[in-house]
Amino acid sequence: MPPPQRRPGGRTARIRRQVLDAVLAELAERGYDGLTVEAVAARAGVHRATVYRRWGDVGGLLADVLDAAGDDAWQPPDTGSLQADLAALNREIRDALTAQPPIVAALIAASFRSEQAEHAQRRLWEDRYARCERVVTRAVQRGELPPHTNARRLLIAATAPVYHQLVLLRTPPDPDLPEQAARTAAIAAAAGAFTEPPPDGDT
Amino acid sequence: MPPPQRRPGGRTARIRRQVLDAVLAELAERGYDGLTVEAVAARAGVHRATVYRRWGDVGGLLADVLDAAGDDAWQPPDTGSLQADLAALNREIRDALTAQPPIVAALIAASFRSEQAEHAQRRLWEDRYARCERVVTRAVQRGELPPHTNARRLLIAATAPVYHQLVLLRTPPDPDLPEQAARTAAIAAAAGAFTEPPPDGDT
Incomplete structure (x- = not known):
């Protein structure tokens, strides 16, 4: 079940994409224990307040990464058997x-x-x-x-x-x-x- | 894959039993996030320094709980089929x-x-x-x-x-x-x- 993907969209969608990409990058570099709203906001280049308002906390960010991962066109293999x-x-x-x-x-x-x-x-x-x-x-x-x-x-x-x-x-x-x-x-x-x-x- | 069990033994074994039982009780009450060496020592009635010296930290305590869980006579079911x-x-x-x-x-x-x-x-x-x-x-x-x-x-x-x-x-x-x-x-x-x-x- 493939890695998270994002879809294009307007400004709100763009900010979401930047923030979720920042979550993935922070998670890759530091793991869960090093993940903070501050670091995600800084990396995404958005206001910390924006992140808090929209996602609440690290749990909200991770939940949105997972929801975004499911928002794709993935289909299972179709090999004929x-x-x-x-x-x-x-x-x-x-x-x-x-x-x-x-x-x-x-x-x-x-x-x-x-x-x-x-x-x-x-x-x-x-x-x-x-x-x-x-x-x-x-x-x-x-x-x-x-x-x-x-x-x-x-x-x-x-x-x-x-x-x-x-x-x-x-x-x-x-x-x-x-x-x-x-x-x-x-x-x-x-x-x-x-x-x-x-x-x-x-x- | 039964729950942890303890075996009888000498004073060192008794202290270990008290401490590991305290870990299980704390884990049951508070979960991992609430687990501290201090609380385990207090509940077990042993010196905090004893716990630090022997187990190091919460990870060491949990590892010993798991090792103790394997130190039993468990055998798989034998029903005939x-x-x-x-x-x-x-x-x-x-x-x-x-x-x-x-x-x-x-x-x-x-x-x-x-x-x-x-x-x-x-x-x-x-x-x-x-x-x-x-x-x-x-x-x-x-x-x-x-x-x-x-x-x-x-x-x-x-x-x-x-x-x-x-x-x-x-x-x-x-x-x-x-x-x-x-x-x-x-x-x-x-x-x-x-x-x-x-x-x-x-x-």
Whole structure:
């Protein structure tokens, strides 16, 4: 899920762009602990009062960075096969989580510090997963998957190992993980693991 | 992935126990942001200087809480079937992550703040996943799984969705998720998704 992007607009949009770019630059240089409204305003070349009035505090700034990140035309990969789509998606996630400077990782870390950032991070993920559902819809249409496959559960199963390893476990990156996790989810999906109601009773 | 436990011992061990219990109590009451060496020392009834000398700072205290949590006799579930073992494991993880007060969640959040806590959290997970490998070994011995199944990858695939949903996505808890994630991993494992070398070529 690609790094934040901005769209052109009027003066208010321009100021927002300058301020959010400054947040990203400060975050890249200093991390969350070094992030201040003063430094962001100075770097953006706008009045400190403007930043306080519009964004409130660091949490408000981070939340707006995350909201702006979702305000793009991103679409999931469309390679023609479920497994390859999921693998390409996982590679995007891996690349975002391991990018230098670690902007996405810093935003995720910030979501443990600021409730506003947490809510914005949740909105961003919700939006990304919702867009990804078409990967599953297309696979059902191609006959790769049973109808009534729960798209969200499949997508979570396919992507969770990448997040788990890189964000929480922080084990040395396994280069095969994006493909491995995609393949696992595709195998389970083809076997009906995500169909509703489930093909056999759970205990 | 049960909550921290302590073992009996001599005077040094007793002081450690008092201090670590005080860390947990402070963390439960105030969270990471309210955690101070002074408050921990006062609650434990020991000299502040003792805490500084032995643990250094809040990061050192949290790291020792995590190390102590791994110093137990915990073993993974042994129900007689792979899927039921994984489901029981996932329920333990879910219960730990959603417990009140949110000690485990606070320790994970702290691992984004303190490098010492991060390393200790990694050691704890590494130890827990290593202990869980016997779940897979037993399933191979029972003939439920192909030989040469990569235990760690299977365990990560089975548990990652629970962590992803509860720690990162923070979506409303799905009560079926522990069983669902276990079933998905078991289906994929039985189909050979975790055998090495893989049954078919990856792209």
